[in-house]
Amino acid sequence: MSKKWLAGALLLALAGGFWAAESCLRPRFDRQRVYRIGTDDARVSEEAPTIHLTKPWLRNEFAVVTLPEFHRSPIERTRSVSFQPGATTRAIAAKLFGHAARIETATREQALEAMCRGQVSAAMMEVRYATAANSGREATDNSALGKSDALRDEIEAMAASGELDRVLSPWAFFNANDAQAIHRLAAVIAALIAAAAIVSILQWRRYRAAAVAARQAQRRLDEVLTNIQEVVWSRSLDADKSAYVSPGVIKVYGRRPEEFLEDPYLWNKVIHPEDRERALSSFQKSLQGEPQEMEYRILRPDGTQRWIYDQIFPVRDEKGRVAALNGVAFDVTGRVKAEALVRSNEERFRTLIERSSDIVTLLNPQGVMTFVSPAVAALIGYTANEMIGRRALDFVHPDDAAEVDRQTRSVYKTPSATTTFESRVLHKDGSIRIVECVLRNLTHLPAVNALVANGRDITQRKRAEEERERLISEMEAKNTELERFTYTVSHDLKGPLITIRGYLDFVRDSLLSGRTEEGLSDLERIRIASIRLQEMLDHLLELSRIGRILHPKQEAPFGELVSEAVELVAGPIRERGVRIEVEPNLPAVSVDRPRMVEVLQNLIENAVKFSGNRPAPQVRIGVRRQNGEPVFFVEDNGIGIEPRFHEKIFGLFDKLDSSTEGSGIGLALVRRIIDFHGGRVWVDSEGEGKGATFCFTLPEGKAAGAA
Amino acid sequence: MAAGKVVVLLVEDDQDHAELVMRYLTMHPVASRVFHVTDGQQALDYMFHTGGYSKVDAYPVPQVILLDLRLPKVDGIEVLRTLKNSQPLDRIPIVVLTTSGEERDIAAAYSSKANSYVIKPLDSAKFGALMKDLGFYWLEWNQPPVSGSGTVRRSKA
Numbered sequence: 018m019s020k021k022w023l024a025g026a027l028l029l030a031l032a033g034g035f036w037a038a039e040s041c042l043r044p045r046f047d048r049q050r051v052y053r054i055g056t057d058d059a060r061v062s063e064e065a066p067t068i069h070l071t072k073p074w075l076r077n078e079f080a081v082v083t084l085p086e087f088h089r090s091p092i093e094r095t096r097s098v099s100f101q102p103g104a105t106t107r108a109i110a111a112k113l114f115g116h117a118a119r120i121e122t123a124t125r126e127q128a129l130e131a132m133c134r135g136q137v138s139a140a141m142m143e144v145r146y147a148t149a150a151n152s153g154r155e156a157t158d159n160s161a162l163g164k165s166d167a168l169r170d171e172i173e174a175m176a177a178s179g180e181l182d183r184v185l186s187p188w189a190f191f192n193a194n195d196a197q198a199i200h201r202l203a204a205v206i207a208a209l210i211a212a213a214a215i216v217s218i219l220q221w222r223r224y225r226a227a228a229v230a231a232r233q234a235q236r237r238l239d240e241v242l243t244n245i246q247e248v249v250w251s252r253s254l255d256a257d258k259s260a261y262v263s264p265g266v267i268k269v270y271g272r273r274p275e276e277f278l279e280d281p282y283l284w285n286k287v288i289h290p291e292d293r294e295r296a297l298s299s300f301q302k303s304l305q306g307e308p309q310e311m312e313y314r315i316l317r318p319d320g321t322q323r324w325i326y327d328q329i330f331p332v333r334d335e336k337g338r339v340a341a342l343n344g345v346a347f348d349v350t351g352r353v354k355a356e357a358l359v360r361s362n363e364e365r366f367r368t369l370i371e372r373s374s375d376i377v378t379l380l381n382p383q384g385v386m387t388f389v390s391p392a393v394a395a396l397i398g399y400t401a402n403e404m405i406g407r408r409a410l411d412f413v414h415p416d417d418a419a420e421v422d423r424q425t426r427s428v429y430k431t432p433s434a435t436t437t438f439e440s441r442v443l444h445k446d447g448s449i450r451i452v453e454c455v456l457r458n459l460t461h462l463p464a465v466n467a468l469v470a471n472g473r474d475i476t477q478r479k480r481a482e483e484e485r486e487r488l489i490s491e492m493e494a495k496n497t498e499l500e501r502f503t504y505t506v507s508h509d510l511k512g513p514l515i516t517i518r519g520y521l522d523f524v525r526d527s528l529l530s531g532r533t534e535e536g537l538s539d540l541e542r543i544r545i546a547s548i549r550l551q552e553m554l555d556h557l558l559e560l561s562r563i564g565r566i567l568h569p570k571q572e573a574p575f576g577e578l579v580s581e582a583v584e585l586v587a588g589p590i591r592e593r594g595v596r597i598e599v600e601p602n603l604p605a606v607s608v609d610r611p612r613m614v615e616v617l618q619n620l621i622e623n624a625v626k627f628s629g630n631r632p633a634p635q636v637r638i639g640v641r642r643q644n645g646e647p648v649f650f651v652e653d654n655g656i657g658i659e660p661r662f663h664e665k666i667f668g669l670f671d672k673l674d675s676s677t678e679g680s681g682i683g684l685a686l687v688r689r690i691i692d693f694h695g696g697r698v699w700v701d702s703e704g705e706g707k708g709a710t711f712c713f714t715l716p717e718g719k720a721a722g723a724a
Numbered sequence: 725m726a727a728g729k730v731v732v733l734l735v736e737d738d739q740d741h742a743e744l745v746m747r748y749l750t751m752h753p754v755a756s757r758v759f760h761v762t763d764g765q766q767a768l769d770y771m772f773h774t775g776g777y778s779k780v781d782a783y784p785v786p787q788v789i790l791l792d793l794r795l796p797k798v799d800g801i802e803v804l805r806t807l808k809n810s811q812p813l814d815r816i817p818i819v820v821l822t823t824s825g826e827e828r829d830i831a832a833a834y835s836s837k838a839n840s841y842v843i844k845p846l847d848s849a850k851f852g853a854l855m856k857d858l859g860f861y862w863l864e865w866n867q868p869p870v871s872g873s874g875t876v877r878r879s880k881a
Contacts, residue, residue: 511823516740522848542740
């Protein structure tokens with residue numbers, strides 16, 4: 018719109034300007050004025066612009082010449098041109114102005130009119146004159162009419178000299194060049210006017226647009242300042258102390274902007290007393306020209322408290338002095354509260370992890386620990402710092418490492434997968450702890466992005482479980498033993514009874530029938546059976562005493578116990594000529610002394626009894642270390658025991674040979690005593706004729722028997 | 725105790741008990757010849773003619789075996805199992821004669837194919853009656869398997 022409109026206005030201004038200038042500058046063809054033509058006056062009637070020529074010979078015929086713009090002074094250039102007498106005006110004009118000129122024939126009035134309007138470059142008239150020399154002869158000459166003073170002077174000179182009879186005053190006409198100059202001047206003026214007009218229009222439009230934009234910007238700014246939650250403020254430090262506070266202050270501070278303008282210290286007054294000093298020092302710094310940011314609490318008129326984040330930007334003037342302070346105050350109560358919440362949450366979880374007796378470990382994909390909770394120190398003696406950066410597997414018992422590695426890899430394959438396993442870990446002091454571990458893949462959670470291993474020390478629990486298992490199996494063993502015992506007792510005791518009662522009838526029959534010999538023989542059987550029965554009962558009593566009657570455990574050199582036992586078996590040893598060899602340097606043991614002597618006595622007695630009829634029966638007593646514990650042994654080179662009987666011989670009333678003396682209680686007694694000491698007893702023998710070695714262990718530092 | 729009499733193998737570690745059994749058996753009209761061994765190993769040696777019992781003629785195949793359970797070396801159940809698992813000896817009737825009335829022992833004995841299970845009575849009269857009945861039943865009434873080898877045979881006095 019504006020461009021077309023502008024172009025139109027420009028054209029209009031040009032045309033108008035031109036017209037106005039031209040009409041002002043152009044000399045008017047004044048009808049009242051008497052134009053002097055030639056020597057006579059020619060009057061122009063008021064009614065009609067017809068010029069009455071007084072001389073009849075002045076022919077009323079003009080050549081009107083319109084020249085192209087570039088012909089400036091045609092007449093001066095063609096002054097010396099001569100022409101034949103009788104040449105027509107037209108031909109003369111053509112010769113004078115050249116062929117580029119347009120030449121038309123017009124009446125004198127027409128020519129005048131055209132000249133006055135500036136429409137033509139020049140007009141020529143035919144002048145007939147008579148010289149004195151050829152009086153009566155009508156001479157014809159043509160002359161160009163123009164403004165040129167030279168021509169005019171020439172013509173006047175000719176007239177003065179009488180060369181020209183009559184001459185039409187050339188200055189009575191405007192020169193065409195004048196008209197052109199007027200036109201050019203008018204055009205320039207018009208252009209200036211137009212340009213001025215355009216410039217003013219443009220300026221006005223620009224000014225108007227700027228005013229509108231400024232109004233809009235102001236409105237927008239007001240809107241923004243009114244609606245935002247922040248407070249924008251500004252304070253001049255000049256003499257005028259002018260200030261501005263944006264309406265946001267109503268929402269944030271609960272006060273109107275005017276209150277702050279009225280009381281310049283209200284800012285400081287609303288700050289929480291605890292924060293006031295800090296805020297003030299920050300404000301002082303801003304006065305030195307340092308931009309500041311600070312957080313402080315304010316108290317609102319309603320009593321509530323808000324957290325404010327205030328930024329101050331000092332503004333310097335051209336001299337570098339701080340001229341004003343601008344600032345933005347944000348209400349950050351929500352953020353501060355959220356931060357406090359996050360901090361307290363973080364602290365809570367950190368405390369939970371750090372105080373927990375469970376161990377929390379983060380593992381990267383290479384199995385390297387990136388975090389270890391402090392509880393680890395209590396578990397395996399290393400501090401968290403010693404462990405971070407090392408592979409978790411380095412702390413796992415070598416026997417469990419492969420399985421732990423397998424579990425870890427398997428969990429790592431699937432995000433959110435979980436596995437639970439037990440593993441032994443190595444304590445810094447070299448001991449072993451048992452850990453129950455829950456391994457979770459949390460690589461899909463950006464906040465964690467790791468494998469999380471929760472470990473718990475279950476060593477105590479594990480030990481307790483093992484202890485319970487051990488007690489249960491011990492109880493079971495005891496139960497089985499008791500069952501076997503009652504079984505044995507009930508049936509083995511019946512044996513002698515059957516004998517006693519079975520032979521009684523025979524004894525009676527023998528007595529009745531007088532077969533005294535037979536009767537006495539059967540009585541003897543009964544007597545022996547009853548003795549055996551009593552023996553068995555004695556042994557059973559003895560056996561049951563082992564569990565019931567405990568002698569206090571005492572420290573004694575094993576060698577001393579052996580000597581004591583050997584002394585008790587001295588008879589049979591001498592009888593059979595058995596050589597007893599006791600190893601020197603036997604250790605001291607902590608035992609129920611009389612019982613241990615009983616054990617040794619039984620073993621030595623057995624060894625002597627079964628040494629057979631070998632040429633050099635020998636019994637060796639000593640101790641050797643086996644699997645880290647001392648094993649005491651009584652070794653003979655006697656008849657030996659086949660491997661299938663190695664267990665059977667320890668049974669109650671079990672004998673391998675019914676013909677051998679003894680009740681079959683000895684080894685049962687030995688086993689029971691050793692059991693009560695917490696040890697084990699067994700026999701090593703490759704078979705018949707290979708000798709036998711009875712071995713037993715005595716756990717070091719363990720209480721003998723159950724209290 | 726001449727040859728041709730019914731042969732009984734008594735496996736008993738208690739000498740007195742063995743004597744009792746033999747006395748009652750000989751009181752019985754059915755003439756029998758009792759071989760007594762004192763432990764499980766001897767019993768097996770006897771039956772398989774190994775060890776000290778290699779003379780086949782001296783130790784004839786018994787018509788019935790009286791077997792105690794609690795025996796030194798190889799116990800009664802083991803003897804029972806071994807015999808019942810070896811042909812043709814598995815056909816020979818085995819009577820378990822023991823002091824034990826324990827269910828476990830009875831079940832084990834029958835599982836090992838014992839032909840009969842008898843508990844030794846404490847009362848001597850009953851002991852005598854039992855022996856008499858056992859003698860009658862196993863030596864008189866019971867029809868023993870006819871051995872292909874002819875070593876298991878039946879004869880009457």
